[in-house]
Amino acid sequence: MRTSEALLIVSVVAVVTYAFRAGGIVLLADRGLPAPVARAMRHVGPAVLAALVASIAAVGPDGSTGVGVAEVAALVATAAVARWRSNLLVGLVAGMITLWVCMALI
Amino acid sequence: MVLAPATPFGLVVGLAISxxxxxxxxxxxxxxxxxAGAAQLTMVTLAGVSAWWAVVLAAMVINLRHVMYSVAVAPAFTRQPAWMRFIAPTVLIDQQFALVSQRLDHDPAAFRTYYLWAGGTLLVGWQFMTLAGIVVGPTIPTDWRLGFAPAVMFCGLVVIGVKDAANAVAAIVGLTVGLVAIDLRDRLGIVVGAVAGVTAGYLADLLIDRRGAGASVSTSAVQS
Structure with a gap:
């Protein structure tokens, strides 16, 4: 691949990504959001992060799609421990250990 | 703490770059x-394999969710100076959004300090992580499944961040639709799942409000 072509890709993606991230902040900060939009935005965090979980958990290291027992067990363990302790790091450790133990057993 | 969950992802991206x-x-x-980890991963994977415009398009689709992040955090920038509004978007990644979205109602100065500290830490840390991935990534066994760590992190953030029933509906629908749409090209399932989740959460909010209003009216009628 030519360096100029790679440079073009990185530059365009960087500019567009900044525009995506800046749009709401720069254009809407002074105007405020209409009530229904503000109400919907309250759910962006849970919805997007959950969709990201699906996208990562259901794609294996080889690119194949599907959810395995070990992955489900790891996510359940993470959810339970994180909620119980209200601590993200403890949940992360519990989830990864569960994944490794399940992978070793299955 | 801020960097811990992103470390494995940084190593994976660095490995992909190498x-x-x-x-x-x-x-x-x-x-x-x-x-942007996921977009970078797509970019370096497709570079040289697809046309340049196809690589750009794929990365743009993956980063579409950042538009929602930007709109969601906009109210917290009402009382921020102009320079902050232009600098802040550079670090509005998934982890940053997850961290700051729980602090949108904080005092403006405290919010600004936290935002810049967390974003700066993530930005600087990410450079070291991807560099480490380029250098040592090829020596890490794939059996360790470090690429799975971000899913665990996001799962923990969702569970800790859910505040009420409507939030829970948004998360469950986002997860379910994201799984159903997993085979869509360029990870479009993330956007589809996100839009479905937000819509479901919004509708659940309205439904809960309506039932609450209905119950209040019934109680008033009984009392009178």
Whole structure:
């Protein structure tokens, strides 16, 4: 691949990504959001992060799609421990250990 | 703490850069200029394999969710100076959004300090992580499944961040639709799942409000 072509890709993606991230902040900060939009935005965090979980958990290291027992067990363990302790790091450790133990057993 | 969950992902991206047809130094420049793990991963994987415009399009689709992040955090920038509004978007990544979205109602100065500290830490840390991935990534066994760590992190953030029933509906629908749409191209399932989740959460909110109003009216009628 030519360096100029790679440079073009990185530059365009960087500019567009900044525009995506800046749009709401720069254009809407002074105007405020209409009530229904503000109400919907309250759910962006849970919805997007959950969709990201699906996208990562259901794609294996080889690119194949599907959810395995070990992955489900790891996510359940993470959810339970994180909620119980209200601590993200403890949940992360519990989830990864569960994944490794399940992978070793299955 | 802020960096811990992103570390494995950074190593994976660095490893992908080392295996990409894109020059490694340019992949590392992308870590600063683009600063978006999933989009970078797609970019370096497709570089040299797809047409340049197809690579850009795929990365744009993946980053579409950042538009929602930007709109969601906008109210917290009402009382922020102009310079902050232009600098802040550079670090509005998944982890940053997850961290700051729980602090949108904080005092403006405290919010600004936290936002810049967390974002700066993530940005600087990400450079080291991807660089480490380029250098030592090829020696880490794939059996360790470090690429799974971000899913665990996001799962923990969702569970801790859910505040009420409507939030829970948004998360469950986002997860379910994201799984159903997993085979869509360019990870479009993330956007589809996100839109479905937000819509479901919004509708659940309205339904809960309506039932609450109905119950209040019934109680008033009984009392009178």
């Amino acid at each position: 295996e990409s047809e894109m020059p490694a130094w340019l992949g590392q420049v992308g870590s600063f200029a683009v600063f």
